[in-house]
Amino acid sequence: MADCRYNSSVIGGENCSVKLSERQQDKGQFKILFNFGSNSTVSIPDRKMVAKGLSKLDMLVVADIFEVETAQFWREPGLNPKDIQTEVFMLPAAFVYEKAGTMTNSSRLVQWKEVALEPLNESLPDLDIIDHIFKRMRELYAGSTAPKDAPILKARWNYDDEHGEPSPLKVLQELNGYDETTGELLSALGDYLSAPIGTVSTGCWVYAGVTGKGNLAARRDGADSTDLGLNRNFAFAWPGNIRVLYNRASCDAQGQPLDPERKLIWWDAAKGEWTGNDGPDVVDKTKGPDTPEGKIAFKQNPEGVGRLFAAAYTSGLPVTPSADVLPIRNAGMCVDGPLPEFYEPIESPAENILHPKVQNNPCAxxxxxxxxxxxxxxxxxxxxxxxxxxxxxxxxxxxxxxxxxxxxxxxxxxxxxxxxxxxxxxxxxxxxxxxxxxxxxxxxxxxxxxxxxxxxxxxxxxxxxxxxxxxxxxxxxxxxxxxxxxxxxxxxxxxxxxxxxxxxx
Structure with a gap:
């Protein structure tokens, strides 16, 4: 987890850190917690639930730069350490400049960075810590025939470099993905999307192509002959190094730019393919604007068109699907309805004048x-x-x-x-x-x-x-x-x- 505003990941509409704290304080259902770079003792709203939850753990492992509040939660004024039986381990972690890897920002730009400073004393990068723990766990489970242990024993865990140390580049290559029939890295996103099911693997499909032709995330060529700010040779933008998503929408029905002064992509009839200053965000580069595929401007939407609201929808299924047919693309809708709606916060000094009978979000x-x-x-x-x-x-x-x-x-x-x-x-x-x-x-x-x-x-x-x-x-x-x-x-x-x-x- 990153030390972020919410200190959380979100799954199924739930803030996992908040919900974990709630369930742990009520039921104590977790025995061990690994806490990497998160300081939930400070960041969680109505935060007293955090200490209650951590106090019910058997063991807490914190990996961080400093001994943050979460790593010493039992010392908080008002708590009695004698009542807290949680065993706490503090693992010294490396700072951002002390480890290699990637940083990805909200513009989808994946940027590789090398180690600038060696970690101090016994501190280690997160990858090294996780790698050591997993390898030791697998040793302890060796020889087990229990089905529940199979994922640990059979996991593909081969991140070591030539020196036997875990390599961040190997992790990025796993995210890029492999052709499982040849063992070669996927060279582009199209290789993954067009492959038969079961023949390719990827840790995160939108990263496909990032290392297929070298480490494209490490590129630092800032030149841009288009004057559009695309900079396509600087690092790598997921997916497919496309800098402007849905750029098919910048073209008319004939596949030609609506704005000749700011051309992103276009259909080249002579070559029979979509081309341009940016990577074409189309279903198939060989399908022209007169084909069903070539008309689609919003390919990530299962409907293939823009939306005013989102409704539950699945494409790629026949009316009566057989048992071996998998859904191709699913679209869910907002949990609380197909259109955005205004509600007052749970605590508010004002009445909801738009909906006097429904003050708060009933799905909150x-x-x-x-x-x-x-x-x-x-x-x-x-x-x-x-x-x-x-x-x-x-x-x-x-x-x-x-x-x-x-x-x-x-x-x-x-x-x-x-x-x-x-x-x-x-x-x-x-x-x-x-x-x-x-x-x-x-x-x-x-x-x-x-x-x-x-x-x-x-x-x-x-x-x-x-x-x-x-x-x-x-x-x-x-x-x-x-x-x-x-x-x-x-x-x-x-x-x-x-x-x-x-x-x-």
């Missing part, structure tokens, strides 16, 4: 069990980050000069609210919700203004959330107060809105 996954009333908690808390501290602060709160610039969390309020409550800049205040409270300094600014919502004045309190009880720069955790209510589709918690009150401390 509500984990918190304590809720505040607007009469007792009249203000809206919204949380945010600051430039000096990244996410849960596991690294940045251990860097002295960043702590000097941003030494502590704060509660940012409008001048109107400050005047109303007699709170001045720098005053100690207590912010509290139905779930918890913190004591911080007040920041009275013009950045926050009094809103007019449904004809009523409404105040907002803004607070950064990157602090915890450990590190060089400990501080109170804003997520003491936040609400663990999850969006049913993405699993994103309501970090941006819950009800609180504030008073001078």
């Amino acid at each position: 996954n509500i984990v918190s069990t304590e809720f505040g009333d607007v009469k007792e908690y009249p203000y809206v808390l919204t949380t945010y980050g600051v430039c000096e501290h990244f996410c849960a602060g596991g690294i940045t709160r251990n860097i002295p000069w960043l702590n000097e610039i941003m030494p502590e969390p704060f509660a940012e309020i409008s001048k109107n609210l400050g005047k109303k409550l007699g709170i001045k800049e720098g005053d100690q205040v207590e912010v509290y919700s139905a779930r918890g409270k913190v004591r911080v300094r007040a920041l009275v600014t013009d950045r926050l203004q009094t809103y007019k919502i449904n004809g009523k004045d409404q105040e907002t309190i803004g607070m950064p959330w990157s602090w915890g009880f450990a590190s060089l720069n400990p501080g109170p955790s804003t997520n003491n107060m936040t609400m663990a209510a999850l969006d049913p589709g993405a699993g994103t918690p309501e970090y941006k809105c819950c009800l609180v009150n504030i008073r001078r401390a």
Whole structure:
């Protein structure tokens, strides 16, 4: 897991870190937890559930740069270590510049990087740690005939380089994929898509082609003769090094660019193929615009066309499919309906004027069990980050000069609210919700203004959330107060809105 805003992966509309914490505190169903680069003790909303869950583990293994709050959760003020039987192991991990591998950003650009600095002392890259643990586990399971152990014993685990050390490039090659009939790397995405089922493998199909003709993610040629900012020889963009997705939509019905000054792709009748300045995002490069395949501009959608809303749909199935026919492409719809809809947060000072009878999302996954009333908690808390501290602060709160610039969390309020409550800049205040409270300094600014919502004045309190009880720069955790209510589709918690009150401390 990356040390990210939600410290989670999302499966089936559930935020796995939040749901794990909920189930663990209630049932204690997990015995061992491996925690890589995640600091959920700080980042999870309504975070007291995290300590309760971790306290029910038999063993917790934390791999990180510093001893973050999660690695020493039993030391948090208010907890009694004598009541916590969890055995905790801290594995020193390598920092980003101390390991090779790839970084992929939101523009789909996969960029390879080499080791810049050797890891300090006994710290190791994540890959090395996982590799050592898995190999040791397989040794312990050797000779077992139990079906449940077969995945461990039969797993293809061959990431060693010529020196016997785990190679990040071997991992990227596995993501790229192999032709299982020859053992050769797949050279392009088309090789994977056109192969018979069972003849190719890939760790992630959209990465097919990234290492098939050398490590394309390592390319650093920034030249761009098109002046379109495509830079197709710089690193690798998934899938297929296509820089603009759905670029078939940039052409007319005859396959020619709608904008001659900004040509992405076009149909070359002489060559009988789609070509262009970008990689053609089409079903088949040899199928012209007069064919059913060549007309499709949105090939990732099973319907092949753009959508105003998403409905459950499966393409590639006959009306009466036989038992051996597999669905080719599936499309699901949003968990809470085919079209976006507005609902108020679970805790809100306002009525839903669009749907007075349906205040909140009826499909919301509500984990918190304590809720505040607007009469007792009249203000809206919204949380945010600051430039000096990244996410849960596991690294940045251990860097002295960043702590000097941003030494502590704060509660940012409008001048109107400050005047109303007699709170001045720098005053100690207590912010509290139905779930918890913190004591911080007040920041009275013009950045926050009094809103007019449904004809009523409404105040907002803004607070950064990157602090915890450990590190060089400990501080109170804003997520003491936040609400663990999850969006049913993405699993994103309501970090941006819950009800609180504030008073001078």
